[in-house]
Amino acid sequence: MNQFYYDAVTKMEQLGVDDEYIQGWQCGFLQNPKREEQRLTDAYEAGYGDGEEKNTENFGEWVKD
Template sequence: MNQEYYDAVVAMEKAGVDAEYLQGWQGGYLVNPEREEQRVTEAYEAGYADGTEKNMDGYKEWIK
């Protein structure tokens, strides 16, 4: 198990981050393909970009 990934997801969940951002971040971090165009949101795109870069702090802008 990747402890860095786990800790980041737990921190985001506890902070109440936007679910779309979290799903995007997880997909980007794990290098999954992006969603199809009609299902992409601004929060998802931001999360995907941060996840791809392994950015652990970008989520703070997406707390509900």
């Protein structure tokens, strides 16, 4: 398992990031195909894009209140 991936997911979970964002980030990072269109959410798509880029800068915006 990639340590960067593990650390990023752990931090997102600890911060309370939206589950949809986390799932998107994981799928993007692992280069899995996106969900079918009717199940896409803004959080998932944002996470997917960031995961593809291996970007951990934006997930703070998706912390649930």
